[in-house]
Amino acid sequence: MGRIIAVANQKGGVGKTTTAINLAASFAAAEVETLLVDCDPQSNTTSGLGFARDPDRPNTYHLLTGAAALDAAIQPTELEQLWLVPSNRNLIGANLELVEMDRREYRLRDALDGVRERYRFVVLDCPPALDLLTLNALVAADTVLIPMQAEYFALEGVSELLDTIARIRESLNPALEVEGVVLTMYDERTNLAQQVAAELKNFFGDKLCATTVPRNIRLAEAPSHGKPALLYDVRSRGAEAYIRLAKEVMARGASS
Amino acid sequence: MGRIIAVANQKGGVGKTTTAINLAASFAAAEVETLLVDCDPQSNTTSGLGFARDPDRPNTYHLLTGAAALDAAIQPTELEQLWLVPSNRNLIGANLELVEMDRREYRLRDALDGVRERYRFVVLDCPPALDLLTLNALVAADTVLIPMQAEYFALEGVSELLDTIARIRESLNPALEVEGVVLTMYDERTNLAQQVAAELKNFFGDKLCATTVPRNIRLAEAPSHGKPALLYDVRSRGAEAYIRLAKEVMARGASS
Ligand SMILES: Nc1ncnc2c1ncn2[C@@H]1O[C@H](COP(=O)(O)OP(=O)(O)OP(=O)(O)O)[C@@H](O)[C@H]1O
Ligand SMILES: Nc1ncnc2c1ncn2[C@@H]1O[C@H](COP(=O)(O)OP(=O)(O)OP(=O)(O)O)[C@@H](O)[C@H]1O
Ligand SMILES: [Mg+2]
Ligand SMILES: [Mg+2]
Numbered sequence: 001m002g003r004i005i006a007v008a009n010q011k012g013g014v015g016k017t018t019t020a021i022n023l024a025a026s027f028a029a030a031e032v033e034t035l036l037v038d039c040d041p042q043s044n045t046t047s048g049l050g051f052a053r054d055p056d057r058p059n060t061y062h063l064l065t066g067a068a069a070l071d072a073a074i075q076p077t078e079l080e081q082l083w084l085v086p087s088n089r090n091l092i093g094a095n096l097e098l099v100e101m102d103r104r105e106y107r108l109r110d111a112l113d114g115v116r117e118r119y120r121f122v123v124l125d126c127p128p129a130l131d132l133l134t135l136n137a138l139v140a141a142d143t144v145l146i147p148m149q150a151e152y153f154a155l156e157g158v159s160e161l162l163d164t165i166a167r168i169r170e171s172l173n174p175a176l177e178v179e180g181v182v183l184t185m186y187d188e189r190t191n192l193a194q195q196v197a198a199e200l201k202n203f204f205g206d207k208l209c210a211t212t213v214p215r216n217i218r219l220a221e222a223p224s225h226g227k228p229a230l231l232y233d234v235r236s237r238g239a240e241a242y243i244r245l246a247k248e249v250m251a252r253g254a255s256s
Numbered sequence: 257m258g259r260i261i262a263v264a265n266q267k268g269g270v271g272k273t274t275t276a277i278n279l280a281a282s283f284a285a286a287e288v289e290t291l292l293v294d295c296d297p298q299s300n301t302t303s304g305l306g307f308a309r310d311p312d313r314p315n316t317y318h319l320l321t322g323a324a325a326l327d328a329a330i331q332p333t334e335l336e337q338l339w340l341v342p343s344n345r346n347l348i349g350a351n352l353e354l355v356e357m358d359r360r361e362y363r364l365r366d367a368l369d370g371v372r373e374r375y376r377f378v379v380l381d382c383p384p385a386l387d388l389l390t391l392n393a394l395v396a397a398d399t400v401l402i403p404m405q406a407e408y409f410a411l412e413g414v415s416e417l418l419d420t421i422a423r424i425r426e427s428l429n430p431a432l433e434v435e436g437v438v439l440t441m442y443d444e445r446t447n448l449a450q451q452v453a454a455e456l457k458n459f460f461g462d463k464l465c466a467t468t469v470p471r472n473i474r475l476a477e478a479p480s481h482g483k484p485a486l487l488y489d490v491r492s493r494g495a496e497a498y499i500r501l502a503k504e505v506m507a508r509g510a511s512s
Contacts, residue, residue, distance in 0.1 A: 010298065012384035013269010017409065042266065042416075044409045089416060092386065099352070128268035128384040130348065152480035153273065153300045160298075160345060192477050221448050224408035 002116035003253055005123050005179055006141035011157040012128035015147040015184030017044040018219055020125035022239070023145075025228030026246030027121045028082035035074065035119040038087035039108070039137050040127040041094075046086040049077055050226020053088065060087040063111040064094050064136065065101075070111055078231060083119070091133065098132050105132070105172050109140035130164050138165065139172045143179035145249070150183055150196035158203075178204075179252070182245060183212040211245040213238065258372035259509055261379050261435055262397035267413040268384035271403040271440035273300040274475055276381035278495070279401075281484030282502030283377045284338035291330065291375040294343035295364070295393050296383040297350075302342040305333050306482020309344065316343040319367040320350050320392065321357075326367055334487060339375070347389065354388050361428050364392035386420050394421065395428045399435035401505070406439055406452035414459075434460075435508070438501060439468040467501040469494065 007020045017040070024036040038045035039060055043053070057075075062068035063085065073085045098104045108124075115122055124137040138144060144165060148154050162178075169176045181204050187193050201208050213219075216238035222229045229239035263276040273296070280292040294301035295316055299309070313331075318324035319341065329341045354360045364380075371378055380393040394400060400421060404410050418434075425432045437460050443449050457464050469475075472494035478485045485495035 011269070012267070013405075042409075042413055044412065047412055048409070095387075096355070099355075129387070131351075131385070131387075149269075151476050153298075153304070156300060156303055157298055190473050192473065192480070217446050217448065220407050224448070 002118070002120045002122060003143065004112065004116070004141045005121060005249070006126060006137040006144045007123060007147065008126040008134055008137060008144050009146050009148065009154075009157070009161060010128055010130045010134070011149075011154050014149045014154055015213065016128070017048060017125050019145065019147045019182065019184065019213070019242070020045055020123050021048050021223070021228050022219070022230070022242035023246055023249070024121070024123040025079055025082055025230055026243045027250070028079040029230055029243070030246060030250070031081060032120045032250070033081050033118065035083045035085070035115060035122045037085040037112075037122065037124045039091075039124050039133050040087060041089050041091035041133075042127065043087040043089065043091075044223070045125040046084070046088075048223035048226070049084055049228070051075070051084070051086050055088050055090055057086065059091070060085055061091045061094055064098060064107045066107075070115065078227065095132050098136075105135050105139045108136035112140055130160070135168070138168050138176060141173070141176060143177045145179040146181045147184045148181050148200065149185050150193035150200070152192070152196070155196055155199065178207050179249065180207050180209040182209040185215040186212040187215050209245065209248055211241060211248050213241040213245070216241075258374070258376045258378060259399065260368065260372065260397045261377060261505070262382060262393040262400045263379060263403065264382040264390055264393060264400050265402050265404065265410075265413070265417060266384055266386045266390070267405075267410050270405045270410055271469065272384070273304060273381050275401065275403045275438065275440065275469070275498070276301055276379050277304050277479070277484050278475070278486070278498035279502055279505070280377065280379040281335055281338055281486055282499045283506070284335040285486055285499070286502060286506070287337060288376045288506070289337050289374065291339045291341065291371060291378045293341040293368075293378065293380045295347075295380050295389050296343060297345050297347035297389075298383065299343040299345065299347070300479070301381040302340070302344075304479035304482070305340055305484070307331070307340070307342050311344050311346055313342060315347070316341055317347045317350055320354060320363045322363075326371065334483065351388050354392075360388065361391050361395045365396035368396050386416070391424070394424050394432060397429070397432060399433045401435040402437045403440045404437050404456065405441050406449040406456070408448070408452070411452055411455065434463050435505065436463050436465040438465040441471040442468040443471050465501060465504055467497060467504050469497040469501070472497075
């Protein structure tokens with residue numbers, strides 16, 4: 001049985017897209033069938049994998065509004081076992097259009113029905129907001145992976161995200177668990193990073209991933225070539241960190 | 257006559273809050289009466305200036321819904337000429353509540369009526385979305401300052417932001433201009449940064465600010481002490497960059 005993992009944090013620029021792309025690519029490189037769904041109207045996951053903007057190609061917006069079935073929206077990528085549901089800026093409209101719709105928080109969950117039989121991992125990239133798109137992802141997901149920068153503003157927003165997750169667990173998705181918190185762009189040389197990491201360790205215990213992702217320019221360069229880091233520069237510290245993170249996430253699942 | 261500057265970019269984590277706080281503080285340090293308005297439910301501008309969370313204190317949400325007048329919401333800060341309208345997580349509700357309201361895009365503009373006579377600069381910190389909160393800020397503003405990281409995903413989102421600004425200029429706020437684009441967390445040693453900066457220069461011409469803000473750990477540390485960088489470490493490269501940016505913005509206005 002597959003697992004649906006939402007990559008979410010309303011704080012902007014913490015590495016959600018970079019984590020979604022590179023984690024999914026690392027699963028696929030380990031010969032594990034993986035689906036990546038771009039739930040952000042910015043569609044950085046889509047362009048980060050080299051797909052040009054194309055509003056007519058079926059995308060996440062069409063899934064949510066019921067205008068296309070899942071199979072019509074799934075695209076192959078350069079990695080044999082990695083598949084993508086792209087997004088487009090039309091997804092901005094979904095936040096307003098979904099408000100009036102029936103089962104508005106379950107639209108993604110319903111659209112992904114049966115997907116766990118075909119993919120071992122489904123990774124959902126979320127926008128920087130606790131809006132109806134992120135809500136849909138958290139209702140569809142089994143677990144949520146929280147990328148965090150070890151900085152003050154990022155720390156500030158964690159309690160709000162955890163409140164939201166707790167509220168969703170009470171009503172919309174009782175099975176939702178925290179997959180883990182992963183430190184991104186981590187520079188162990190700064191005091192600030194060490195202090196924040198210590199606070200997170202205190203707060204999250206073993207939910208804080210053992211793998212940390214260092215700041216590594218290769219991770220920022222790879223999307224401009226339309227490739228995950230392991231296809232752009234597999235020996236880079238960034239690519240290696242995400243391969244380790246994928247192993248850690250796969251091992252967590254094995255025991256449950 | 258004062259000027260209202262919205263600091264906006266839907267891309268997350270590009271330095272909107274860091275720019276809003278430190279630009280406003282630099283204006284105030286130059287003995288210029290300045291008002292800073294936190295339009296983001298994350299309320300990082302509010303906590304970055306040392307204000308604790310307090311849902312009962314009048315804030316931007318109350319301004320937008322008409323529950324409080326501007327004077328009731330304005331708070332003094334550590335800098336004599338810097339004043340703050342704080343925000344709170346209740347502001348998330350405004351995105352839905354404003355939809356049904358009359359003049360929903362003009363709520364902030366109306367609430368700030370007369371503010372240009374009392375403050376030379378009013379700086380609006382926006383959330384990482386092109387939502388009704390950012391829309392309200394762009395309708396209230398005279399100009400928009402766009403913080404940009406010199407990275408691929410940040411470049412991707414610029415055309416969408418410019419489309420939005422053009423649409424607002426056609427209908428809701430014909431006087432809206434681009435104040436400038438300021439490169440943040442800039443590391444001139446990387447090829448990626450140089451390539452993106454060259455593309456931005458091509459695209460924006462003299463709208464690209466001469467001042468760039470380097471990556472500087474002091475800027476990330478300052479908010480955990482509740483202070484702008486110039487009160488935390490005035491000799492730091494980060495504080496100096498924002499003092500230069502304030503001078504550049506003040507000089508631009510002088511000629512108009
Ligand atoms: N470990 C890293 N090292 C260096 N650069 C990184 C790293 N992780 C992400 N980046 C870069 O930092 C920027 C922010 O990352 P990213 O866009 O993945 O964050 P995000 O949380 O998805 O942002 P948003 O909130 O806008 O969706 C991007 O330009 C990305 O290329
Ligand atoms: N020039 C800089 N040097 C080092 N760190 C910086 C710099 N500018 C911002 N930061 C840090 O980078 C992170 C992102 O900046 P900031 O929160 O200001 O961006 P933002 O655009 O307001 O994010 P959001 O989209 O969530 O509102 C913060 O932790 C901040 O402290
Ligand atoms: Mg993203
Ligand atoms: Mg901000």
